[in-house]
Amino acid sequence: MSQLFxxxxxxxxxxxxxxxxHFNYRSSRTRLVCSKMPTESSPSPLTHSITIPSxxxxxxxxxxxxxxxxxxxxxxxxxxxxxxxLKNLQSETGILANGDMLLKQVLIQGVxxxxxxxxxxxxKADIFxxxxxxKVPGIVFxxxxxxxxxxxxxxxxxxxxxxxxxxxxxxxxxxxxxxxGMLDDDKGDFVGTAVREVEEETGIQLKLExxxxxxxxxxxxxxxxxxxxxxxxxxxISLFLYRGRVDKEIIMQLQGKETGLRDHGELIKVRVxxxxxxxxxxxxxxxxxxxxxxxxxxxxxxxxxxx
Numbered sequence: 001m002s003q004l005f006x007x008x009x010x011x012x013x014x015x016x017x018x019x020x021x022h023f024n025y026r027s028s029r030t031r032l033v034c035s036k037m038p039t040e041s042s043p044s045p046l047t048h049s050i051t052i053p054s055x056x057x058x059x060x061x062x063x064x065x066x067x068x069x070x071x072x073x074x075x076x077x078x079x080x081x082x083x084x085x086l087k088n089l090q091s092e093t094g095i096l097a098n099g100d101m102l103l104k105q106v107l108i109q110g111v112x113x114x115x116x117x118x119x120x121x122x123x124k125a126d127i128f129x130x131x132x133x134x135k136v137p138g139i140v141f142x143x144x145x146x147x148x149x150x151x152x153x154x155x156x157x158x159x160x161x162x163x164x165x166x167x168x169x170x171x172x173x174x175x176x177x178x179x180x181g182m183l184d185d186d187k188g189d190f191v192g193t194a195v196r197e198v199e200e201e202t203g204i205q206l207k208l209e210x211x212x213x214x215x216x217x218x219x220x221x222x223x224x225x226x227x228x229x230x231x232x233x234x235x236x237i238s239l240f241l242y243r244g245r246v247d248k249e250i251i252m253q254l255q256g257k258e259t260g261l262r263d264h265g266e267l268i269k270v271r272v273x274x275x276x277x278x279x280x281x282x283x284x285x286x287x288x289x290x291x292x293x294x295x296x297x298x299x300x301x302x303x304x305x306x307x
Contacts, residue, residue: 045063045064046070046073047061047062047064048063048077049062052086052089052090052096052103054097054099061104061105062105062108063106063107064108065107065109065110068108068109068111072113073108075118076108076111076121076123077108080118080144081142081143081234085142089103093221095127099130100129100130101128101129102130103125104126104128105125105126106124106125107123108123109122109123109124110122117184119143121141121142122141123142124138139232140234141232142233142234143234143235144182144183144234144236145183145225145235145237145238146180146181146183146235146237146238147183147190147194147237147238147239148177148179148194148237148240148290149178149180149194149198149239149240150178150214150239150240150241150242150287150290150291151179151198151202151204151244152241152243152275153243153250153251155245155247156248159275159276160251160272160273160274160275161272161274162202162254162270162271163179163270163271163272163273163281163282164176164177164179164202164259164268164269164271165268165269166267167267175282175283176271176273176281176284177282177284177286177287178239178286178287178290179197179198179201179202180201180286181193181194181197181200181201190238190240191208191211191213191240194211194238194240195207195211201259201270202254202259203254203259203270206242210242211241211242212242212243212303212304213238213240214239214240214290214293215237215238215239217293223236224238225237226289228286229285237286237289239289239290239293241294254270255270255271256270256271278291279291
């Protein structure tokens with residue numbers, strides 16, 4: 001079967017688819033020392049000591065849960081995910097910023113590797129209110145920053161949204177959602193990641209200059225990102241918008257298109273939905289947030305004019 005390649009207006013195209021552990025981490029804000037305690041008959045837990053500027057006299061103990069390997073523990077405490085969480089704690093709007101809270105211990109419970117980097121990190125933080133002594137909920141599933149793209153295509157008087165149909169095991173369901181993905185590195189290339197994820201998940205090729213950052217319209221105090229599940233997960237998402245015009249033939253060819261990185265277990269189908277029905281079509285938080293941001297940005301005339 002021959003492959004298809006289409007050139008669309010506005011630069012949009014559709015294409016086919018162990019030694020003892022000892023190391024130091026230092027920064028201007030945090031000092032981290034890691035060591036493995038000596039053993040006799042049974043292994044002792046791996047431990048760390050972290051000194052935070054806001055509580056210099058009370059170091060934070062970081063320990064490995066039973067069964068966690070030395071290499072996974074090392075990866076966890078050296079990971080960007082863990083370092084960013086520590087940075088967030090001490091930021092201007094962080095939990096430890098005003099001195100009312102105290103971080104006593106972090107228990108590293110699990111690590112999921114994506115190749116040579118950590119994809120997911122699970123840990124439990126013991127943070128207490130100094131005034132009451134009460135511990136606040138502190139179970140953390142860390143996965144870091146991500147991006148999602150709302151693609152709106154006009155065709156013959158109708159505006160369509162491009163969604164992906166994906167198997168989502170945590171929900172036990174197949175979900176319609178925006179093309180989205182995690183940042184693969186520490187460079188913070190949000191726009192580039194958004195463009196790449198769109199191509200991988202839909203076969204549509206976009207240009208960086210055509211992308212509009214919807215979350216950039218939020219107040220700076222928000223970090224210009226949104227948290228879909230802040231009660232348990234650190235994931236922060238940047239939402240982008242693409243608008244274009246296409247022939248109806250392209251809409252029909254996109255519908256049901258099988259895409260995704262099959263060798264990574266991505267079994268994805270493209271679904272095309274009229275925008276007027278989008279808000280009631282899926283429970284995906286990215287979709288519903290994107291609609292809200294798009295509608296408000298349109299109402300306040302914040303979006304660039306279309307050419």
